[in-house]
Amino acid sequence: MRAVLTTPRARAERQVLAAGRALAARDMVTGTTGNVSVRRGDRIVITPSRTAYATMRRRDLVTVGLDGAVVRGTRSPSRELALHLAIYAARPDARALVHTHTPHATAWSFLDLPLRPRTEEMDYYAIGEIRTSRPAPAGSAALARAAVDVLGDARAVLLGHHGAVTVGADLDEALAIAQAVEHQAHVAWLLRGGDRAAGPLRRSAHVAPAGRRP
Numbered sequence: 001m002r003a004v005l006t007t008p009r010a011r012a013e014r015q016v017l018a019a020g021r022a023l024a025a026r027d028m029v030t031g032t033t034g035n036v037s038v039r040r041g042d043r044i045v046i047t048p049s050r051t052a053y054a055t056m057r058r059r060d061l062v063t064v065g066l067d068g069a070v071v072r073g074t075r076s077p078s079r080e081l082a083l084h085l086a087i088y089a090a091r092p093d094a095r096a097l098v099h100t101h102t103p104h105a106t107a108w109s110f111l112d113l114p115l116r117p118r119t120e121e122m123d124y125y126a127i128g129e130i131r132t133s134r135p136a137p138a139g140s141a142a143l144a145r146a147a148v149d150v151l152g153d154a155r156a157v158l159l160g161h162h163g164a165v166t167v168g169a170d171l172d173e174a175l176a177i178a179q180a181v182e183h184q185a186h187v188a189w190l191l192r193g194g195d196r197a198a199g200p201l202r203r204s205a206h207v208a209p210a211g212r213r214p
């Protein structure tokens with residue numbers, strides 16, 4: 001029987017590929033947008049720039065040091081590498097990051113409002129307060145700084161006019177939190193729409209019958 005060679009690095013790379021495929025399969029990104037990384041010690045494995053998730057291979061992934069210098073791989077790292085590096089630097093607890101462009105979270109990122117009301121998932125995953133960072137060009141150092149500024153000790157942040165980033169102890173968790181954030185944003189939008197459509201009706205329902213007024 002042939003033994004399968006599994007090293008910690010190989011496991012990390014397979015996890016990044018699987019998370020990327022999950023993002024694409026669940027429509028959490030459009031095409032080759034979004035990105036995924038995992039941290040092992042002082043190394044970060046990140047998805048490459050402009051590469052389809054479905055056909056991405058381990059050799060396409062890029063390993064960088066904490067300073068962003070490429071130590072393994074021939075492709076260009078994701079253009080949001082600066083964002084990933086800044087969050088890992090600020091959050092030693094972060095072992096994996098997922099960046100998505102899910103529709104409801106992205107829509108909410110144009111509002112500059114905290115993502116509320118909180119659903120059960122927010123507490124279940126201990127996500128904390130989800131705030132929105134100042135809009136900045138994709139891939140810029142300004143975007144990375146702005147995201148870290150508002151992330152604080154939360155496990156998710158909305159990038160202004162752009163999408164979401166989630167922080168996990170591993171990639172499974174970062175991915176689950178990304179789904180929870182999209183769910184939360186979807187619910188928040190439903191409530192906004194519901195408030196507008198049913199506001200007057202709901203208020204009228206709270207008016208006591210005339211004969212029972214004090």
Ligand SMILES: [Zn+2]
Binds near residue numbers: 100162163
């Ligand atoms: Zn993006």
